[in-house]
Amino acid sequence: MASTSHRPDRALLLCVDKKSPIQALDRTAPRLPMRPGQIERRTHVYPRHRTTSLFAALATRTGRVIGQTQPLHRSGGFRNFLQTIEKNVPAQSWTST
Secondary structure, eight states: OOOOTTOOTTOOOEEEEEEEEEEOOOOSSOOBOOBTTBOOBOOSOOOOOOEEEEEEEEETTTOOEEEEEESSOSHHHHHHHHHHHHHHSOGGGTOOO
16 A cells, blocks of 8 residues: 655545446336335346446545446456546646645
8 A cells, every 4th residue: 555644745646446347227116115014115026237337536635536437347448447537637636846
């Protein structure tokens, strides 16, 4: 882990992570409403959809989050996300004084 105690004032520190695969669920039937003595119920049956990968970066100083989803979990998707970070972070944030 990199030390954050001796970094320059204008240095940018990002925490980048990925979550894969994420599957969107869609139920085959509507929720069953609550009744006296029973909780709201849902069916356990759902159609399978494709999965997606979520990439996220957190700027630790500002709390700003940059996120992006990719339909496939491949290295090209991660490189695309790194380009998204570069486009969304001002150049002066990368330089130190």
